[in-house]
Structure formats: C-alpha cells, structure tokens
Amino acid sequence: MNPRYCVIMAGGIGSRFWPLSKNNYPKQFLDILGTGKSFIRSTFERFLPLVPAENFLVVTNAAYKQLVLQHLPELKDHQVLCEPMRRNTAPCIAYATYHILSQCPEASIAVTPADHLVTNEPEFHRIITQGLDFVESHNDALMTIGIKPSRPETGYGYIEVDQPREGIVPVASFKEKPDLETAKTFLAAGRYFWNSGIFIWSSHAIMSAFRQYLPDLVALFDQGKNLFGTPDEQDFINRQFEKCENISIDYGVMERSQSRYTIAADFGWSDIGTWGSLYTHARHDDSGNAVSGHAIPIDSQRCVVNIEPGYEAIVQGLDHCLVALRDHSLLVCRLDDEQQIKHWVEKL
C-alpha cells in the first residue's frame, strides 16, 4: 500500500460570509456553525483516522500560514505550503503533488477543500477509504466524490454518470451550476451528483494527467523539480507561481480526462457556502432563528444572528434576516438578498 496523503486546500478568502470571513480571517478558520471547531480543524480531524498527521499538507496563502498552524498545531511548519497569490485549484494541487513527490515517489492522495461540513463521519471514512483503495489498484484513476442530491440545488456543479449504481462508477460528464429547471431534472434522473470538490488519486495518475492536459504547468514546476522539499522551495514558488495559469482542476484536468470515476456518497455534506446554507444546517430556536453568540431574538423569525464573543445583541422585529457582527463590521440584511453581499461590501 502506498503512503496516503491528505492535501487541504485552504487559500479561500470567503467573501460571501462577510463580515465573519474577511481577507484577514477567511471562512476556513471560523466556527460558523458553533461546533467548537473551525472548518479547517474539522476537516483535519475528519481525515486523521485515514492519514497520519505527518502526511497532511495544507496549501494556503502566505498570509494565513500562522493561522493554519494555530488551528492545526499537530502540523510542522513545512507541512504548510504557501502560495504567494491565488491561482485556482490546478496550480495549488500541482504544487502539493510536486512537494509530495519530493518526499515519496508513489503516494495516494486525497485532496479536499478546507471549509466543508460533513455530519456522518463513519460513512465519510468508509467512502474515502473505498476511494483510496480503488486508486491504489487502478493506477490511472482520477476520482471525485459525488454527493447524492437532496434538493434541486443551483449553487453546485454536478457529476453525471451513465446509470445510477452503488459503488465506484465512471463519470460521464461534469455539469456547470444548473438553473432551477435543469436542477430539477437532474434530481429526478437519479444519475447526477453534486460535485463535492474532494478528489482521490495516486501521485502517478495526477502527474500523468497534468502532463497530458496541462503541460505548461508541468513545464513551470519542472524547472524547480529538485528544489521541492528543500529550503529553496518557497523561493522558487514565489518566483514561479505567478506564471501559472489560473485554472481549476475540474476544468483543467477532470473534464478532459478519460479515466475519471466517482462514487455517490451520502455523508451529510454541505459546502456551507452561503448564509442560507448555514441557516439550513444550524440549530434553530422555536421561532426558527439560528443564533450564535450572546444575542436575544425578540418577535423575530427565521433569522441568522451571529454575534462575536464579547458583544451582546438584541434583534427585534425581523423576519428571515441576517444580523452578523464581527471584527468591527456589522451586516444586517434580508437572507434572500445575501448573494449581493459582495457588492455591498464594495460600496463600503
């Protein structure tokens, strides 16, 4: 069995959760659901039964390195890889892969976003283990974890398979975020799954795919091939990373590959990408309010109230609104309009 690695992608800035997540404190470091753990901490602990602590890598922005080490004190300094700027997931994963190869010529790698929710960990472990086992016996396989959809969600991409079947199956195609009508047909068809952004493959498979589909990226990293895992790695990355194409692993590799697989999972997954999804997953009081922090809702229904520790709040007379106070910034808005948050913040 190859050594197993886990790459946590933690470079996001999470502007959709303003003011909780800001550039200086993005979503992966927050405990938005009030579980007592940040998303990145939960992600780490979720993989820890499957991967030894020394085989984790976190790829993040240089600005967040210390935050990562605070949240994951089990990691050594060199396990946090620092991107000098954001270049989407393909360069991020390529960087991590080159780093792993400098330590270990043949590895099995699970790649995961840092900021997702999973509620059924035993099932998660079963699925990921199944995936790791599969890529170890299918040397070219690129696996993505599909999530059985529970609603016609328009906020996720979808994975299409030819026929609904348990276990690991080839991917027929990847679908962009659909409109509501399309999402409804996806849901009814039973052979479309949400794209979780979790990938599993061998180092061999992903490097083959990079060579085939993103040769420029490979050429860039190959220039410093011998520097990975040495004290000169960061310097090389700081010089080279900017030149990488800004491209996602989905678009750059998965959509082009002939040996891609998925498994339809059902382990209580959400990317908690919006306040609305937070509302769905948080605990509610009798009036349907999801309250975190020292806040009292009065005559208020279906609100999300998220108040920073050390503050107190009274929220009266609101229906399906968001009240979030963090880091000297306050947002009060209708939850139905939350997709505008980014624009409002720009006005500020």
Add this chain to the structure above:
Amino acid sequence: MNPRYCVIMAGGIGSRFWPLSKNNYPKQFLDILGTGKSFIRSTFERFLPLVPAENFLVVTNAAYKQLVLQHLPELKDHQVLCEPMRRNTAPCIAYATYHILSQCPEASIAVTPADHLVTNEPEFHRIITQGLDFVESHNDALMTIGIKPSRPETGYGYIEVDQPREGIVPVASFKEKPDLETAKTFLAAGRYFWNSGIFIWSSHAIMSAFRQYLPDLVALFDQGKNLFGTPDEQDFINRQFEKCENISIDYGVMERSQSRYTIAADFGWSDIGTWGSLYTHARHDDSGNAVSGHAIPIDSQRCVVNIEPGYEAIVQGLDHCLVALRDHSLLVCRLDDEQQIKHWVEKL
C-alpha cells in the same frame, strides 16, 4: 441685579437610548445628533452668554464627575456636585440651592436638564433673559418654561394657562402626560404648553417654596447648613442624601405653589427622549434614513442607524428600524416598538 447661576441637572442614566447610553455613559454625554458636541456641552454653551462660567453648577452622580469635567473643562472641581444616589429633581435642586446660598445670599437661578435640544439659541437667550429679569423683579415667582406644542405629543407633561397670551403668565395647572385624544384637545385649545423642565427663580423664591411644601427636605439639609461650600459638604451629602424623599420638583413644589409662572417659548426645543424624536430631529438621506457613523443603508427606508466610530455597517432591507451599535452592544429593532427597549435590555 443678583448674580445669575445655572444649575445643570445631569444625573440621568438614559436607559431609553440603550446601547448608546448606558449606566457608564448616559445620554447627556453623547453626541446623538452628530452635532460634534455632547448634550451637556451644548447645554453649557447655550447658557454661557447668560451666566459666567464660574456660576455654573452641575449636579450629577458621583460616578459621572470625571465625565462632566471632561466635557466641561471650564468648570472647577467644586462646581460639580455629586449625588450619592438618584433622588429625583427636588432633592437635586435643593442641594444646588444650599450650595449656591453658601456662596451668595441672593441669586437668580436657572435650572435645566442636561440632555435637551434647542435649535434657536438667540430666541432661547431672549426667553431665559426675560425669565431671569422677571424673577429678579418678582421675588416669589417660580417660573417654568413652556414650549408651544407643534403636535399632539403624548410623551410630555403640559402646562395649562388660563388664556393664550404672549409673555409671562400665571400657570393655571400642570397636566400629566396625556393620551392622544387629550393631547389633541390640548393642541387645539392653544393654552397648553409642553413642560420643558427648565425653571427660573430667585434663591429666595425656591427656598420659601421648599420651606412651605417640602419642610422635611429643608430640615434634612438645614442640619448641615454650615457645611455647604466647605470641604465637609460631600461627606454631609453622602450621609444625608439617602434620607431625602424621592420626589420631583414638579410634584413637590410647582404643582402646589401659588406663585408659578410660565412663558410660552418657541426655540426649537426637544428632549430627544426617544429614538423616534432623534429620528425627527436628525438629518435624513433621500430614503429618509438618519445615519450616523460609517454605515451604508441599502434598500432601507426611514431607519435610524447609529454606529460607533471605528465600526462599519451595512444595513439592507429594513423599513423604519433602528440599528444601534455602541460599547459592544447591538440593538436592531422596529422604531415603533422602541418603548420596549428597557424590557429587552433586562432580558439580556
């Protein structure tokens, strides 16, 4: 002409403006309207053309003494009289009167709350001067300033006169806060004025009235008559003040007096006692929002947004609501329900 004194009553705790005003920072020290000056500072400056700085006294709670001196650096330490606890306006005024008499056997005294708004200062000066002149030539007169009502306000007490007449007229009676129907008849009748809580009298007149209507209060203070104005005054007050009856000057003196007068004034007065009155007097944007601090209203109308310096806020999708953030406390509520603020704060 007697020396003229101004007594500023500044002991209030202003719980109706939570979270802006709290026990540790009550309304009189706030610049709620964003004029650049606190209420107490504005009150002081408003009387300064009429009374020399050394003839001001501020009566406040011991806890606020340093705040008073910060806001009114022109005052000497001994010009801030400290009540050890709240005992309403009659004991407050008695204390100030005894203190003045220790300095000056015959004085003219204007007594004013610390936290009111006046927009027409020249007219204010004309009215107060007229009052001071009057009490200096009418040695028993107790004057109260009436305000010509502009609406059927149910939040103020009223002063009734027998017939509407310009200038200084005898008071027929004092009326408690009326219900709306009564307030409408008051407004229509033209001989009812809002009770501003501003009083003018000679030291002789108010002491005579105290002796006649509140003899117990006089007996209490007489025990330390020779201590006022000495280093032992505070000690005496700390021992004695608790024993004073908790009674207002209106109820204890004005309603019982036979020599009470009023003048119907129109100098842009408001006690800004509620967020609603603040809304009325503040500047509005095109959507009718009164915004103070770094806050952006979006799709919001007729809101009061009051954000502490150093914070930023987005307020979206609200109609006629209050959003106030101060001192680690946040209040979001419907302006129409603001009379409940006190109860909500108790829940916190």
